[in-house]
Amino acid sequence: MEAVLEVRQVQVTFKTEKGEIAPVENVDFQLGKGETIAIVGESGSGKSVTTLSIMGLLGKAGRVSRGYISLHGRELTGLSAKELNRIRGNDISMIFQEPMSALNPVLTIGHQLSEQIRKHRGLGRKEARAEGEAMLRRVGIARAESIMREYPFALSGGMLQRVMIAMAMSCNPKVLIADEPTTALDVTIQAQILRLMKELKKEFGTSILLITHDMNVVAEMADRVIVMYGGEVVEEADxxxxxxxHRHPYTKGLLECIPQIGSGKGERLAAIPGSVPLPQHMPRGCRFQDRCAHVMDKCREQHPPLKDAGKGHKVRCWLTCEGKEGEENGGTP
Incomplete structure (x- = not known):
């Protein structure tokens, strides 16, 4: 499969009052043409920082300190802000986690949508507005003309998310990054948004990088899944x-947290004990050691590599590396 986006051994660092910290390390993957990859993990696992590094939106304190990111063979990590602005919204777009905070509250929907189309497609004001209205209809907004005159505060969460998708897809990007696109939406609107993304992917041939903690969304949308923990990839598979x-204990824990229909009355939902360690307090050895039921002495002493387990399945776990596979769940001990 042709690689559209490549992320190779990327480390992201931020300057703080106590020195530099690295919330993301050794992230390595490639996104194929027309493929959907889901990046999953708890809050603090490094998902959003990874995508912000791809977009070049780390701010003044953050930088890609190691590795590289390329789009169709063109490296992005060394580009100036001006060059990145030509690419953002055109070749690569992003649906941000909170549409209300991503949109300018004092500008109309029409102004913000048509401005992007004019900037990247070179259309005149009238043509850009017509394209914006057409894109709103394409994402399921029937009264597109009146919505173009509205301000963000006048729209519901579901409508704002549709507007964000329309803006992201308005210039037919090669890559669409969706950061928790269904967060805070009710289940019926979630289903509509996911169906819409599938339709737009099919229509435009766009590759999608989906950031989520919802494994049900992953099952519905993804071709391939990357599991992140403590700022690094711990498992990758179709x-x-x-x-x-699945082979990593953390992946097993995430899947066990999914509510099951038909479970016994009063049955407590499974949870992974503890929390993700802070970047400045990462343990020596495996980063999941303090929360793992299968921790060994080696896990506390040595950091496990990301090993190929066959058929494109990669795992960062000493249990898998040393061949000590479990009897159930295809290798999870």
């Missing part, structure tokens, strides 16, 4: 392999 034959 979606069927990950759900049926």
């Amino acid at each position: 979606v069927f392999q990950l759900f049926d034959h």
Whole structure:
């Protein structure tokens, strides 16, 4: 499969009052043409920082301190802000986690949508507005003309998310990054948004990088899944392999947290004990050691590599590296 986006051994660092910290390290993957990759993990695992590094939106304190990111073979990490602005919204777009905070509250929807179209597609004011209205209709907004005159505060969360998708897709990007696109939406609107993204992917041939903590969304949308923990990739596999034959204890824990229909009355929902360690307090050895039921002495002493377990399945775990596979869940001990 042709690689559209490549992220190779990327480390992201931020300057703080106590020195530099690295919330993301050794992230390595490639996104194929027309492929959907889901990046999953708890808050603090490094998902959003990874995507912000791709977009070049780390701010003054952050930088990609190691590795490189390329789009169709063109390296992005060394580009100036001016060059990145030509690419953002055109070749690569992003649906941000909170549409209300991502949109300018004092500008109309029409102004913000048509401005992007004019900037990247070179259309006149009238043509850009017509394209904006057409894009709003394409994402399921029937009264597009009146919505163009509205301000963000006048729209519901579901409508704002549709506007964000329309803005992201208005210039037919090669890559669409969706950061928690269904957060805080009710289940019916979630289903509509996910169906819409599938339709737009099919229509435009766009590659999608989906950031989420919802494994049900992953099962519905993804071709391949990357599991992150403590700022690094701990497992990577195609979606069927990950759900049926996962090998990392953290992945097992995430899947066990999914509510099951038909479970016993009063049954407590499973949870992973503890929390993700802070970047400045990462333990020596495996970063999941303090929360893992299968921790060994080696896990506390040595940091496990990301190993190929066959058929594109990669795992960062000493249990898998040393061949001590479990009997159930395809290798999870």
